[in-house]
Amino acid sequence: MGDTKKNKKMVKNMKENTNENSDNLAAIGIGAMIVFIALILVAAVAAAVIIQTAEQLQQNAQTTGEETTDLLASKVFIKSIVTTGAADPATSIFVTFELAPGSDSITAANVMWAIECGANSNSGDFTTASQVGTAGNAVTLNTGSTYSITLNLAGATNCPPTANTANEFMIQSGSGGFTYELLSYGGSVDRGVVVV
Numbered sequence: 001m002g003d004t005k006k007n008k009k010m011v012k013n014m015k016e017n018t019n020e021n022s023d024n025l026a027a028i029g030i031g032a033m034i035v036f037i038a039l040i041l042v043a044a045v046a047a048a049v050i051i052q053t054a055e056q057l058q059q060n061a062q063t064t065g066e067e068t069t070d071l072l073a074s075k076v077f078i079k080s081i082v083t084t085g086a087a088d089p090a091t092s093i094f095v096t097f098e099l100a101p102g103s104d105s106i107t108a109a110n111v112m113w114a115i116e117c118g119a120n121s122n123s124g125d126f127t128t129a130s131q132v133g134t135a136g137n138a139v140t141l142n143t144g145s146t147y148s149i150t151l152n153l154a155g156a157t158n159c160p161p162t163a164n165t166a167n168e169f170m171i172q173s174g175s176g177g178f179t180y181e182l183l184s185y186g187g188s189v190d191r192g193v194v195v196v
Contacts, residue, residue: 074141075100075177076111081169081196083161084150088190090161091154093183096132099143100177106141110174113151115183117159117167124151161189169196 078097083090099106111126129149131138138147153160159167163185171179183195 074103074106074111074173076171076173076179078171078179078181078196079146080194081181081183083185083189083193083195084191085154089163090189090191090193092150092152093161093195094148094150096146096148097129097171098146099141099173101143103143103173104176105143106174106176108138108141111141112172114170114172115151115153115159115167116170117162117165120157120159122151122153122158161185161193161195163187163189 076097077100078095080096082094082096083092084094085091108126108129111129112123113126114121114123126141126147126149127137129138129141129147130136132146132148138145141147152158161183164187165185167183167185169181169183173179181196185195186193
């Protein structure tokens with residue numbers, strides 16, 4: 001009988017040890033599962049941040065592209081500027097220009113010009129521009145065509161061609177491109193002198 005009691009106690013101790021070992025293994029498994037779920041949540045948050053950042057960068061790039069396109073749309077490229085007028089010295093300039101490749105068509109009235117010479121300035125629009133080789137004024141300026149316009153600058157305060165000076169010449173195409181040139185007059189401002 002003493003042996004039976006001893007055997008029963010031994011079996012009871014073995015069961016307790018087995019239960020304790022099972023509890024430890026279960027705790028390790030639950031801990032691993034919690035760590036795994038936490039890693040999944042961290043990865044999901046990181047993925048959301050990366051996706052949001054990528055979307056923001058794409059929107060910024062698209063906005064910048066649209067702004068650049070607007071700035072270059074209908075930009076005027078000056079091919080040449082020559083002094084002209086009824087007699088020497090010249091009182092006007094003859095501007096040959098075209099629109100930048102890929103530009104949108106623009107009405108000539110929406111293209112503005114300005115010349116600054118010290119404290120004075122002169123300005124106007126391109127309504128009197130005409131397509132080279134055709135008669136009459138060009139109402140609409142299109143890409144691929146060359147145009148010309150004569151700007152009358154007669155009068156001391158209208159920035160006429162003056163020997164040994166440099167005047168600023170600016171063109172604004174609607175809300176689009178901006179063109180800047182420096183009209184550098186040499187020692188002579190007779191008719192036919194190439195300024196640009």
